[in-house]
Amino acid sequence: MNQIETTLDRPAVSVTDVQTEALTVVMLGSGGSGVMTAAEILLRAAARAGYYGLMTKSFGPQIRGGEAAAFVTLSANPVEIQGDRVDLLFAIDWKNAQRFAGELQLEADSLVVSGEIDAELPEIVTGAGPRLAEINLKTLTRTHKGTRPNMVALGAVAGAIGLPRDVVAALVGQQLVKKGEAAMAQGQTAVDLGYGEAANFALAKLDRPAGDTARWIISGNQAAGYGAMRGGVRFAAAYPITPATEILEWLAPRLQKAGGLLVQAEDELASINMIVGGSFGGSAVLTATSGPGLALMSESIGLAVAAEIPMLVIDVMRGGPSTGIPTKSEQTDLNIAVYGLHGDAPHVVTAPNSIADCLFTAQWSTHLAESMQVPTIMLSDQSFGQALGIVEKPAELAFATRRLVAETPGENYKRYALTETGVSPMALPGTPGGQYTADGLEHAESGTPSSGVADHNQQLEKRLRKVVDFDYGDHWAQIEGDGPAAIITWGSTTGPVRQAMRRVDPDGRRLRLISLRLISPALPGALAEALDGSDKILVIEQSQMAQFFGHLKAQFDLPAMADLYARPGPQPFRAAEIAAKLEEWLS
Amino acid sequence: MSVETACALTARDYKSDLKPVWCPGCGDFSILMAITMAMAEVGRPPEDVAVISGIGCSSRVPAYTSCYGFHGVHGRALPLATGLKLSRPDLLVIATGGDGDGYSIGGNHFMHACRRNVDLTYIVMDNQVYGMTKGQPSPTTPPEWDSALVPGGTGLSPFHPLVIALAAGANFVARTFSGDPKGTAQTIVEAINHPGFSLIEILSPCVTFRPEEREWAKQVHPASVDPTDDRARAARRVLTDDGFNTGILYRGKRAPYQPAFNPDTSANVDFEAEFLP
Numbered sequence: 001m002n003q004i005e006t007t008l009d010r011p012a013v014s015v016t017d018v019q020t021e022a023l024t025v026v027m028l029g030s031g032g033s034g035v036m037t038a039a040e041i042l043l044r045a046a047a048r049a050g051y052y053g054l055m056t057k058s059f060g061p062q063i064r065g066g067e068a069a070a071f072v073t074l075s076a077n078p079v080e081i082q083g084d085r086v087d088l089l090f091a092i093d094w095k096n097a098q099r100f101a102g103e104l105q106l107e108a109d110s111l112v113v114s115g116e117i118d119a120e121l122p123e124i125v126t127g128a129g130p131r132l133a134e135i136n137l138k139t140l141t142r143t144h145k146g147t148r149p150n151m152v153a154l155g156a157v158a159g160a161i162g163l164p165r166d167v168v169a170a171l172v173g174q175q176l177v178k179k180g181e182a183a184m185a186q187g188q189t190a191v192d193l194g195y196g197e198a199a200n201f202a203l204a205k206l207d208r209p210a211g212d213t214a215r216w217i218i219s220g221n222q223a224a225g226y227g228a229m230r231g232g233v234r235f236a237a238a239y240p241i242t243p244a245t246e247i248l249e250w251l252a253p254r255l256q257k258a259g260g261l262l263v264q265a266e267d268e269l270a271s272i273n274m275i276v277g278g279s280f281g282g283s284a285v286l287t288a289t290s291g292p293g294l295a296l297m298s299e300s301i302g303l304a305v306a307a308e309i310p311m312l313v314i315d316v317m318r319g320g321p322s323t324g325i326p327t328k329s330e331q332t333d334l335n336i337a338v339y340g341l342h343g344d345a346p347h348v349v350t351a352p353n354s355i356a357d358c359l360f361t362a363q364w365s366t367h368l369a370e371s372m373q374v375p376t377i378m379l380s381d382q383s384f385g386q387a388l389g390i391v392e393k394p395a396e397l398a399f400a401t402r403r404l405v406a407e408t409p410g411e412n413y414k415r416y417a418l419t420e421t422g423v424s425p426m427a428l429p430g431t432p433g434g435q436y437t438a439d440g441l442e443h444a445e446s447g448t449p450s451s452g453v454a455d456h457n458q459q460l461e462k463r464l465r466k467v468v469d470f471d472y473g474d475h476w477a478q479i480e481g482d483g484p485a486a487i488i489t490w491g492s493t494t495g496p497v498r499q500a501m502r503r504v505d506p507d508g509r510r511l512r513l514i515s516l517r518l519i520s521p522a523l524p525g526a527l528a529e530a531l532d533g534s535d536k537i538l539v540i541e542q543s544q545m546a547q548f549f550g551h552l553k554a555q556f557d558l559p560a561m562a563d564l565y566a567r568p569g570p571q572p573f574r575a576a577e578i579a580a581k582l583e584e585w586l587s
Numbered sequence: 588m589s590v591e592t593a594c595a596l597t598a599r600d601y602k603s604d605l606k607p608v609w610c611p612g613c614g615d616f617s618i619l620m621a622i623t624m625a626m627a628e629v630g631r632p633p634e635d636v637a638v639i640s641g642i643g644c645s646s647r648v649p650a651y652t653s654c655y656g657f658h659g660v661h662g663r664a665l666p667l668a669t670g671l672k673l674s675r676p677d678l679l680v681i682a683t684g685g686d687g688d689g690y691s692i693g694g695n696h697f698m699h700a701c702r703r704n705v706d707l708t709y710i711v712m713d714n715q716v717y718g719m720t721k722g723q724p725s726p727t728t729p730p731e732w733d734s735a736l737v738p739g740g741t742g743l744s745p746f747h748p749l750v751i752a753l754a755a756g757a758n759f760v761a762r763t764f765s766g767d768p769k770g771t772a773q774t775i776v777e778a779i780n781h782p783g784f785s786l787i788e789i790l791s792p793c794v795t796f797r798p799e800e801r802e803w804a805k806q807v808h809p810a811s812v813d814p815t816d817d818r819a820r821a822a823r824r825v826l827t828d829d830g831f832n833t834g835i836l837y838r839g840k841r842a843p844y845q846p847a848f849n850p851d852t853s854a855n856v857d858f859e860a861e862f863l864p
């Protein structure tokens with residue numbers, strides 16, 4: 001895996017001719033004002049101009065309409081999280097802006113541009129006392145017929161941060177091509193109006209990006225779906241749930257294109273059993289859900305453990321417990337994913353550590369499931385799933401091992417034969433001589449139900465061995481740096497930690513990062529090796545009850561001196577918060 | 588499979604060597620016989636047939652056949668069978684189970700399987716009791732039936748699976764009696780050959796927890812009218828009969844749900860273009 005370098009650190013600057021390494025822009029407006037479209041074009045333009053970036057969306061509780069905000073952080077270097085504070089806030093209108101209190105970190109040298117003249121500014125703005133500017137969107141769009149406020153806003157923001165005008169104009173043209181030439185011309189006019197206004201804003205310009213590497217714009221949910229398809233998944237069944245639905249909606253037409261199928265089930269009890277059936281028939285399968293759905297599925301994931309049915313279950317975590325906070329992230333399904341199955345039920349739990357890594361981890365997880373004939377739960381989360389990132393084009397990977405299939409089962413074929421690896425050849429329906437009954441009841445090697453001591457012990461041992469003895473290679477964790485103070489983390493906390501480390505330890509002499517991609521089974525030996533030479537350990541996670549820390553202590557022989565920084569969501573970790581924590585911890 | 592061997596297949600070829608765990612006299616024995624007789628008549632080789640079930644005495648059927656089988660979890664036979672059939676349309680997929688498995692814990696899947704109309708044959712062995720857990724009322728148990736768990740009876744009117752199946756969109760609906768294995772086998776053959784989702788509700792006495800059900804042998808009688816393709820008529824018929832009318836009630840004409848499934852897993856999926864900025 002390539003190391004991702006992130007450096008968003010910069011002095012606070014606010015003068016036009018000053019260059020800056022990263023900028024965080026927020027575009028705000030009521031539903032239907034087109035802020036999301038404008039922000040996506042902004043992100044795309046930045047990618048074309050060679051920048052990295054991240055876009056997250058925040059909506060009010062209304063199903064449609066209401067206030068919406070797009071957060072866009074751009075940099076010449078890789079970006080994994082939003083900046084600590086907002087450099088530029090552009091409001092097309094202010095209708096319900098106060099509801100973003102707590103999310104919008106404005107400071108005195110932040111620039112706030114109001115698209116309305118003499119608007120009553122919400123407290124989130126007045127309280128911070130930022131620099132203020134205005135654009136009369138109403139008058140501008142009225143005097144230039146056919147121009148849209150969001151496109152003027154786009155031009156103004158792009159101009160203010162220093163994106164090349166032609167790149168933005170080309171994308172706007174592309175966006176409007178279906179609406180005809182007049183609309184395209186009006187789009188150009190709107191962008192130019194915005195660029196004209198931007199000349200009056202005092203804002204630092206983004207540094208020029210150095211390299212010219214191939215970039216993708218992708219969300220964690222798209223990346224997870226694509227990774228699973230690259231891993232061979234062609235059959236899926238699922239029930240919609242925030243924030244996992246985008247995986248399903250991305251997959252449905254693309255599976256179809258690849259000759260596969262996604263079925264919308266009546267509930268999660270059905271979807272998990274549909275994929276058990278699909279996998280029994282020989283397909284690589286997946287379902288995607290979030291905490292409430294995972295809870296419903298747990299009985300049948302246990303069935304897949306007992307009957308040795310490979311499957312990928314992607315859990316895009318959200319705030320819990322219960323319905324919790326569907327649109328915000330939290331790392332709190334670890335316990336149910338690792339410990340939530342009844343009986344002694346060894347299975348695999350993985351977690352990506354960045355948006356791009358959702359692709360790798362989903363492909364790898366499919367490979368693990370298929371190779372070991374075991375259910376694999378991948379713990380992604382809302383902050384990956386629903387964010388759009390400009391990332392380096394991910395490498396193409398191919399894992400060699402596939403499902404071990406009994407092509408020509410002989411006279412004495414036994415589905416659950418005790419083999420050296422613990423993995424037994426699986427006969428697929430349609431294969432003469434391979435007939436067996438897959439069973440959630442404990443069984444003998446043949447599959448015949450058995451409550452005998454020997455059969456139970458042998459089958460338990462086989463199912464555990466195949467998972468524990470598997471060679472996970474280097475993929476079990478992402479390890480960066482080799483300083484004496486080690487930070488252990490996982491999932492979406494990795495980005496903020498990585499970034500805070502660069503601030504606190506710019507030359508990489510004091511810190512090391514160990515981010516676990518394999519959550520279960522535990523590899524205590526590998527962790528001990530990764531910790532070799534460290535004299536201090538800090539575990540960081542987004543969970544009130546410190547589920548990850550508890551798991552490390554119980555399963556990984558985590559040294560007793562290990563410290564902990566854990567807190568719940570919904571507030572995402574920012575680099576500043578973790579950097580402050582690290583300073584305190586190191587001193 | 589050569590024509591010669593295909594012709595030679597008998598009910599016996601569809602039976603495994605496993606001895607059923609059922610109580611002597613249980614109605615499920617003759618249903619197992621009827622299922623294997625029907626398979627022999629349909630003639631698909633055992634490796635091309637998959638028998639899927641949940642949990643219960645009646646859900647033990649798969650391992651007693653020589654086909655591929657899946658004995659899954661309680662109530663989920665239908666979604667499992669659905670996933671298998673949609674991804675393996677070449678197979679003959681049969682689901683079996685009991686009244687508790689199919690109408691109580693699996694009730695939602697039952698409705699949606701009828702509605703989805705995948706080409707499955709669903710055989711419910713209705714003994715109007717939870718046999719495996721030793722005698723609790725099921726959704727089809729009469730209201731006054733006394734049991735340890737619900738003393739004095741449930742007082743609830745029984746669930747009407749055939750009417751629900753019709754309302755939900757099942758494409759073939761029949762009722763038979765375990766004491767008539769030949770007639771049952773014939774109905775299963777027809778159900779298999781009928782496209783879409785077929786329900787065969789088979790009255791199957793639980794001699795241990797509902798010994799009075801032995802009387803069913805005297806009560807059942809074949810329906811005096813032919814099957815219809817009119818759902819409303821079929822529903823009226825079952826709502827007004829005595830519950831012991833046997834025969835094929837309804838043959839619908841809905842096309843089964845079978846979206847294309849012919850994946851080429853070797854083909855490298857390439858969606859890179861949509862991620863370029």
Ligand SMILES: Cc1ncc(C[n+]2csc(CCOP(=O)(O)OP(=O)(O)O)c2C)c(N)n1
Binds near residue numbers: 687725
């Ligand atoms: C989730 C779950 N809940 C409860 C049970 C216990 N259980 C096993 S079989 C059964 C009822 C079976 O009744 P039915 O489907 O009518 O089958 P029968 O034994 O009567 O043939 C129950 C409640 C279980 N196995 N799983």
Ligand code: SF4
Binds near residue numbers: 613645714795
């Ligand atoms: S308990 Fe009833 S249903 Fe179960 S095997 Fe015995 S007689 Fe049959």
Ligand SMILES: [Mg+2]
Binds near residue numbers: 685687715718
């Ligand atoms: Mg029953």
